[in-house]
Amino acid sequence: MTKPTASKPNNSKSNAAGNTAPHEDFSRSILPIPDPRHVGLTTYDAKDPDTSYPPIRALRPPKDAPNVLIVMLDDVGFGASSAFGGPCHTPTAERLAASGLKYNRFHTTALCSPTRQALLTGRNHHSVGMGAITEMATSAPGNSSVRPKDKATLAEMLKLNGYSTAQLGKCHEVPIWEVSPMGPFNQWPTGSGFEYFYGFLGGEANQYYPGLYEGTTAVEPPKTPEEGYTLTEDLANRAITWIRQQKALLPDKPFFMYFAPGATHAPHHVPKEWSDKYKGKFDGGWDKLREEILARQKKLGVIPEDAVLTARHKEIPAWDEMPEKLKPVLAKQMEIYAGFFEQVDHHVGRLVDTLEDLEILDDTLIYFIIGDNGASAEGTINGCFNEMAVLNAMPGIETVDFLFSKIDDFGTPEAYNHYAVGWAHALCTPYQWTKQIASHWGGTRNGLIVHWPKGVKGKGEIRSQFHHVIDVAKTVLEAAGLPEPTIVNSIAQAPLEGTSMLPTFTEPKAPETHLVQYFEIMGNRGIYHNGWTACTRHRTPWKADEPPPFDADVWELYSPDDWTQANDLSKKDPKKLAELQRLWLIEAVKYNVVPLDDRGFERINPDIAGRPQLIKGNSQMLFQGMRVAEGCVLTLKNKSHSVTAEIVVPEKGATGVLVTQGGSMGGWTLYVKDGKLKYCYNFFGIEHYFTEADKPIPAGKHQVRMEFKYDGGGLAKGGDITLYYDGKAVGKGRVEKSQPMGYSADEACDVGGDTGSPASPDYGPSGNLFTGEIAWVQIDIGEDDHDHLITAEDRLRIAMARQ
Structure with missing residues (x-):
């Protein structure tokens, strides 16, 4: 059987400046594109030979605008994927990297909702009101969880330029008071530029019993766990169906799909056949695992040969300090996680296979973002069988004996498990710290793979320019030949805040364009400028102690040749540190980061917040x-x-x-x-x-x-x-x-x-x-x-x- 070939749109492509080609008689800088108006002779009878109206044209992007698939995984450390030296087998990531590009200095915000809103808008997370998660919104502009109307999403921009748009998986960008069947729905996916949504709202989902929505309607999973249901497979099935239908009905129209499966966020759920592949592979513990990952990373070239493995902090126990009876449980936790990761990579591979079967893989720009932040250290020092016990401040009910008694149930529908802090730290190798800690690369540096045969030169190459998640939107627009809109839905738009990655697609040594970037989550903060970084850790995710006053925070300084932030120069070069601290404050004022807010109860209580x-x-x-x-x-x-x-x-x-x-x-x-x-x-x-x-x-x-x-x-x-x-x-x-x-x-x-x-x-x-x-x-x-x-x-x- 001959495979159908998608035809190409017949509009001409915009030039590099984003202006429409000469024969396009409309501008794309105002969205929606204003309706054309006929001016000329109006006849009385349509049969009159002088009757003439221009034909209705279906809206399409410029010629050769690619399909766009953005895949964002959840809670994955830089050192987890085998594509970046990790222990979790990810053949899809390796396959895409082999014929695409790996970015080893790509950054997120260190937390879920902030990273996702920054990705979807092309602006810094405080600029779009997402300084933390939606459940902690305050009335301050940088933390309100309300996306300003002058900062439209990438999906909205692409839809109004003629793209089909779909989101599948996790959406944690809806203000908490709007998460109900009565909305309002303007920050739900279907109100944010996506024509189709199938997934869940909130931070995490039970992989066997998810609370799903199609559009804004609650729906039930199509199968039970006993019948083989898992959320990741369901999302991939829906995504594949949507892509096939889109190309069957509108083959000349490109699509934008945001596939955010929610894996590998806790609970770590996966069928036994996936986790069984890793039996015994983590019995040596997390300290040994860090050394193994480091060696593989150097062999792959994703970190330099002279990169230093950062020290394990005193807050994270050594493997040898853990109780002997607990070690089999700890190893099982990591086996479950690795299987979970391999499973989601497999289903991303099914999407890629679908693009290949439809003969549109070469025409599709794929961003495979391996994590919205570093690995999660929210599972406590021992890990947990039921995460809710930990979240309810009752971890004591899960004794070592209890955890051991449940070892065979981890990863099943009977569990709601999370791994121990030590594993999270190991999966962020070679960097310091983990998710939530925006001060250090362990929280903010994530592996990225870009695949686009028609737009990328060089296969299997590594790019080391500094980039951030806010750069994705600007790059996609430029790749599609679309201008940054000045007006969207009658609202004058603030400019995008990222820089284009497009030059790096073809030039390995392209000059670095993202020269300065601030970081801040719950008082953990840092600044990057021309290779230098200054940072301070204000609080530790798994510790409940009261954080110090902001002015008492101890800042660190790292030079451009210190790949892993291993050698603190703050005492040797206080002048440079002061310069970067001042720059952080300037950026903080510019993007609504201040006032800094590390409050707990006050931010959870809506009356106070x-x-x-x-x-x-x-x-x-x-x-x-x-x-x-x-x-x-x-x-x-x-x-x-x-x-x-x-x-x-x-x-x-x-x-x-x-x-x-x-x-x-x-x-x-x-x-x-x-x-x-x-x-x-x-x-x-x-x-x-x-x-x-x-x-x-x-x-x-x-x-x-x-x-x-x-x-x-x-x-x-x-x-x-x-x-x-x-x-x-x-x-x-x-x-x-x-x-x-x-x-x-x-x-x-x-x-x-x-x-x-x-x-x-x-x-x-x-x-x-x-x-x-x-x-x-x-x-x-x-x-x-x-x-x-x-x-x-x-x-x-x-x-x-x-x-």
């Missing part, structure tokens, strides 16, 4: 079919509360879930089993507390109710449970302990069923819909609120880990 709050008051009504995020529901933790439902039970009785929140790793559910009302409190998936009514619910309309009387006396305490039918007590029970801050990072609150993983072992992930009718569900909270006892550090931990 100055951002809108979606849910207020002490009572909330929900209705059948609703599926909303945890942040869209009144907080029931650490206080008395009740849940009331008005239902209609058919004559044959009813079964199924009335309302639930959370999932198998923690939460609660009110449901009907064997005709009786039943309540289950799920404590981190470790313990389940059940209360059951002593008789079935009669047929007809009834109000059923659960009351939780909190013990008080602090956080995470238990409480007494009472069940009611029409105001009469029908059952009593007890919850011995509760989760103080969060049930889940991504599970929903559902009415009329339980999507995602099941909160009770009494029912499965499917077939749990309520078989009667639900008129409404009302949640009421009491006045005995103990949330004020949660520390600022605890609130910060749970927020920062959800990114």
Whole structure:
């Protein structure tokens, strides 16, 4: 069978300055491109020979504008991928690098939401309001999470120039108060220039039970874990279908796809056949792994031969200091992660294969960005089986014995696991520190591969010019022959803040154009200028201690010939350090970085932070079919509360879930089993507390109710449970302990069923819909609120880990 060949657009290409070619009778600097207006003779009869109107032309980009595929992985250190010397086998990355270019001085912001918004807009993260994650937004312009209207996204620019656009996977750029079925949707992908979206909102997703949206509509995964479902494969399937359909229907129209699968962010979930490939490969520990990665990196040439391996900091324990009984668990954590990484690389490879099958690979500019920041050190010193225990400031419940007992369940649907800090540090080899630490390359330097046979000269070569994620948008526009728009949707646009990488596509020794770049996340900050770097680490991600005053931070200085930031020159050259510190402050003022903000509780509390709050008051009504995020529901933790439902039970009785929140790793559910009302409190998936009514619910309309009387006396305490039918007590029970801050990072609150993983072992992930009718569900909270006892550090931990 002959493969279909995509035809080319017939518009002429813009010149290097971004102006349209002479015979294009319109400008692309104003978007949407204004409609042409006919001026001339208007006849009375269309059959009149003098009737003449120009034909309607389908909007297309300039001639030879490439398809664009941007792949962004999540939480991957510079030293993780085999393409950059790492232990994780990534044949797709190696394949693209062999016929493309590897960039070994490409940088991100050190955190998820900031990097992604910077990528999508071509502006610095504080310039577009994303100084941290959306859950920590304040009223300050640099931290509001609200993208200014004068800073349109790359997707919007490309769509309005005639591209088809699609985003698949992770979106963590929507202001937290707008993440609900009622929007507004202007910062959701479909409101930000993407015509199609299939993925999840927020920082992370359960790979077996993700909370998915298609467009702005919540949808369920097409299969269960038992049927072989994993999120990464699902996203790749959707992406492949979309590309094939786009080229079948509009072969002359290029596409822009942003594929952001969410791997390899925790939870580290992958089928056993992937992780089994790495059995025994990490038994030597993370210190040995760093040495092995360094040797491979030098052999590959991704770091210089004289590059120095930076010292392991005292906050990170040596492998030999870890308990012997824990070491098999630690090795298993890394085996799971490596398999997870190889799996996502495989599915990216399926996308590449699709482009090749359609004979459009040569016409497609691929950016394979291997991580939105460094590897994640949010899994604690020991790692964890259920990340939610750590996020709830209760890591003590996961003892060494407990972790060892769960060793065979890591990576499965029964787990919500994360690896230990030592592995994260090793995967950032040869650099200092990890994700969140924007001061050092371990947090901000990520491997990049660019593949574009028609636009890149040199196969398998390395480029060492300094570049940053804000450079991608400008490069894509230039590659497509498109000007930077001056007006988008009637709003005058601020200029892009990156520089083009296009000269490096063809010239190995192209002069460096990105000469200065600031970095800042939660007070960790740095500055790059002409090879020099100055930086200061303000706080450590996995430590809950109070950070020092900003003026007490100790700054370091590194010279242009110090590839890994290993030799601090701050004491030898204080004059140069002062010069760079002053430059950091200038850049900080320019891009809304100040005021610096390292607050914890204050940024989580919307009243203090100055951002809108979606849910207020002490009572909330929900209705059948609703599926909303945890942040869209009144907080029931650490206080008395009740849940009331008005239902209609058919004559044959009813079964199924009335309302639930959370999932198998923690939460609660009110449901009907064997005709009786039943309540289950799920404590981190470790313990389940059940209360059951002593008789079935009669047929007809009834109000059923659960009351939780909190013990008080602090956080995470238990409480007494009472069940009611029409105001009469029908059952009593007890919850011995509760989760103080969060049930889940991504599970929903559902009415009329339980999507995602099941909160009770009494029912499965499917077939749990309520078989009667639900008129409404009302949640009421009491006045005995103990949330004020949660520390600022605890609130910060749970927020920062959800990114």
